Amino acid sequence: MKEFDPASFEEQLQRINELALWDFEIAGFENGTLLILGSNDFVCYHYLEVELLGVTFSDLPHQFSHAQFRLGKDSDTQATVWVTAESWAAVGLKEYEIRASAIEVRIGKVYYYDRENLLPGERIASPRK
Numbered sequence: 316m317k318e319f320d321p322a323s324f325e326e327q328l329q330r331i332n333e334l335a336l337w338d339f340e341i342a343g344f345e346n347g348t349l350l351i352l353g354s355n356d357f358v359c360y361h362y363l364e365v366e367l368l369g370v371t372f373s374d375l376p377h378q379f380s381h382a383q384f385r386l387g388k389d390s391d392t393q394a395t396v397w398v399t400a401e402s403w404a405a406v407g408l409k410e411y412e413i414r415a416s417a418i419e420v421r422i423g424k425v426y427y428y429d430r431e432n433l434l435p436g437e438r439i440a441s442p443r444k
Contacts, residue, residue, distance in 0.1 A: 330422070339382050363422055366420075371393065375400075375413060382398050423436030425437070425439070
């Protein structure tokens with residue numbers, strides 16, 4: 316796994332925030348890897364995939380909206396990512412925490428149905444388990 320790089324982490328979180336996506340959901344959390352999807356239309360596609368690696372803690376709800384991601388000031392050997400968001404299970408904004416060592420961000424439409432003439436950066440999703 317890559318060594319923790321605060322500047323790179325901050326840059327990736329800024330990329331996520333600049334997308335101004337409405338909705339997010341946790342698509343998986345296995346073996347220390349947390350996969351978060353983001354979209355404005357989960358019926359047809361998602362537009363963002365965020366893989367957080369080396370995750371040792373997360374209290375994010377399964378589905379949440381209007382998220383803003385920021386790197387915590389106490390990030391040294393591992394990132395503390397603060398997510399201000401509204402859980403789909405409760406009303407109002409709340410801060411959630413993720414502790415992770417690395418981040419990978421993929422941006423591009425991932426359709427949930429067969430579609431021809433995909434544009435660069437678009438693909439069809441793998442079947443969900």
